[in-house]
Structures are given as C-alpha cells and as structure tokens.
Amino acid sequence: MRIDRPTAVLAILLAGVVSLHAHGRYRTPVRIPDIPGYLTLKCDFHMHTVFSDGKVWPDVRAEEAWREGLDAIAITDHIEYQPHKADLPTNHNRSYEIAKPAGDTLQVIVIRGSEITRSMPPGHLNAIFLKDASKLETKNWRDAVKAAQDQGAFIFWNHPGWTGQQPDGVARWYDEHTELLQQGALKGIEVVNTRSYYPEAHRWCLEKKLTMLSNSDIHAPLNLDFDVHEGDHRPITLVFARERTAEGVREALFNRRTAVYSGEMLVGEERFLRPIFERSLVLIPPTGRIKGKGRVYAQLRNESEVPITLKAAGKVNGVTFPGELTVPGLKTVLFEIRGTGTMREGERTFRLPYEVTNWLVEPEKGLRVELPVAVRFANP
Ligand SMILES: [Zn+2]
Ligand SMILES: [Zn+2]
The missing domain is CATH 2.60.40.10 (Immunoglobulins)
Incomplete structure (x- = not known):
C-alpha cells in the first residue's frame, strides 16, 4: 500500500495520541505469596454498575480489576434497587454480559452475581456463580434465595454491621440467618465491606464454619473511593485456589479457603496466615x-x-x-x-x-x- 505524506503525518500524530493514552495503563500486582498446594488469587466479589445504583459502565470494572492486580471479580448489581431504570431497562444479567468479554480480553475472571437487597433480617445477600440473575426477582426473599440456591450459587451475607441497617454498627445474628445456615444456603459473610471490619462476623465465620469475605462494594469509579495511586487498595478476598479459573475460585469458596486483606490487615485462619507469613x-x-x-x-x-x-x-x-x-x-x-x-x-x-x-x-x-x-x- 502506498502511503502518502499526509497519511504518514497523521499516523505519527495518532501514534503519539495512542501512546499518550496508553501511558499509565498498567497492572500492579498484589504482592502476597502463594501457599503450598494453592495459588493465592486476589478477588473482589461485590461491586455495582449503572445497572443498579453504581456510577460506571460494567466493562470499567474489569479494567479497574486488571490494573489493580486482581484475578477475579463478581458484578453484583441490586435486584430490588435500580435508580436508573428510567434510562436503562431492567436486565439483571446485562452488567455481567458487558463486563465478561472485557474481563476475557484482560484475563480477569468475571463472575455473574446479584445482590438480594432486603431489609434486616436477613439484610443484603450476594449470590454469585448464578446462571440467570433474573430468576432472583421475587416478592419473598426466601424465594430469591431458593432461586439462587437452585442455580448452585455461592451465597453470602453482606456488610452485617452496615449502619444503614444497624445504626450502632454492631452485626446481629437473627433466626433468619440460622434458617439460611441450616438449609445450606448461607456459605459466607463479609468480614470486611469497604473499610469496615466486623469482628462479630469474623467470630461467626470461625464458629459456624463459614467462608470469610472482604469486598469493596464500590459504586463510584474505584479511584474515587480508594487512593490506588498512593498505595491504597480496595479490600480483597484472598482465595486459595487449585487453579486460576472460575471453577477454581468456586471450589475454594465452597471449601472455605479464603482470607481477608483490608488496609494493613490480614484476617484468616492460621492454616492460611502461617504459610503466607513463612513465605513473606x-x-x-x-x-x-x-x-x-x-x-x-x-x-x-x-x-x-x-x-x-x-x-x-x-x-x-x-x-x-x-x-x-x-x-x-x-x-x-x-x-x-x-x-x-x-x-x-x-x-x-x-x-x-x-x-x-x-x-x-x-x-x-x-x-x-x-x-x-x-x-x-x-x-x-
Ligand atoms: Zn448492600
Ligand atoms: Zn452492594
């Protein structure tokens, strides 16, 4: 192909623009070692997009996760709360469908999820590894949980001490949580949500053999809430997985192989923290x-x-x-x-x-x- 002068000049100018924009687009690894037998995957299983009350388009979540060194994310828009529905039609699967190909390109695992958003008790629950999020739109919260459970979802209790539902910030265990636990629906609890650590949730995970989670629950662009360019980081669930795949994450979550990384704190069972310490x-x-x-x-x-x-x-x-x-x-x-x-x-x-x-x-x-x-x- 013949290249004329104006085209060549334009190409050089464009290359300049592209490289200018490419500047700063890099991934920063999270430096926490693997442990014997398992990869230490860095994950965030709770975030929102414009398809509920978030402020960003779904594929941006995959980009943020890639830049911040994460291995896996779950998109978990609210089922019951969609303040933008006059502008965006209700489609509970759409945010995942948009984020997933972006994640595939960047090699970030994107998991389909939803936030079942009810008053306390039982409060807010995330269901991830869903097959069809629209089935969770039900009148009764018990039917939503059942719809998630029928799909093989991993269900956990979000921010149990959230001041929006517990004004004193203290998490409380209700009969409804015992019910969910006994029917095998409830598998984990957020020990950390955003920047809040819930010691009660930490204790319950140990006593009731539940999986510990640490999630951002971001609504805005990540760097509006976390100063990632200044060494800050979002809360991360460390997942000790046999392989870096969605199935690897799922298997580890159901088998309670996680720890919490929030701020300058690690929280987890000794069987995970000790090998991390020995390798650190x-x-x-x-x-x-x-x-x-x-x-x-x-x-x-x-x-x-x-x-x-x-x-x-x-x-x-x-x-x-x-x-x-x-x-x-x-x-x-x-x-x-x-x-x-x-x-x-x-x-x-x-x-x-x-x-x-x-x-x-x-x-x-x-x-x-x-x-x-x-x-x-x-x-x-
Ligand atoms: Zn919530
Ligand atoms: Zn949320």
Missing part, C-alpha cells in the same frame, strides 16, 4: 559476635506487601530483642539483638516469640510466630 518474612542473620552486653543486627525482609507488625510475646535467656517493630511491605528493617552478659562463648540459636498484631487469627488475636536467629557470643 525473611530473617537475615547477624554478622559479628556479641561481647558481654553488646549488640548485633539481624535484618528482617518482608517479601509481601502486607506490613508485619510484631509485638514481643515473651522473653528468652541470654539476649533481649525489640518489643515492638513493624516491617513495612516489601522493605527490610534492622533488628537489634543485645546480650545480657550471661552467655558463654559460642553460637546459640534462639526462637524469639512474637505476635503479628495486624494478622488476625481471631478478633483481637494476632498470629503467634517464632523468629529463629543464630547469634554468636565472644568470650566476655
């Missing part, structure tokens, strides 16, 4: 020897992006060590070890006891760890 914190042993009450420096390197806030949980004979210390995400800090003047010459390995206060295995109870460190002592 690296202790670089000190060089040199302690003489008398002298000191040496180890270093702690955090290979995950989640800060590790350590609080001493005991003492050992022979050395003292920091009472409190935070290792920021992806950073290394110095770790001072002092002699107590009681050790003889030679090398000793200590197991220094700590609690990770921002990695919660129960409400207000951090993960207990021991940092093994070899220290050499000189003859005093």
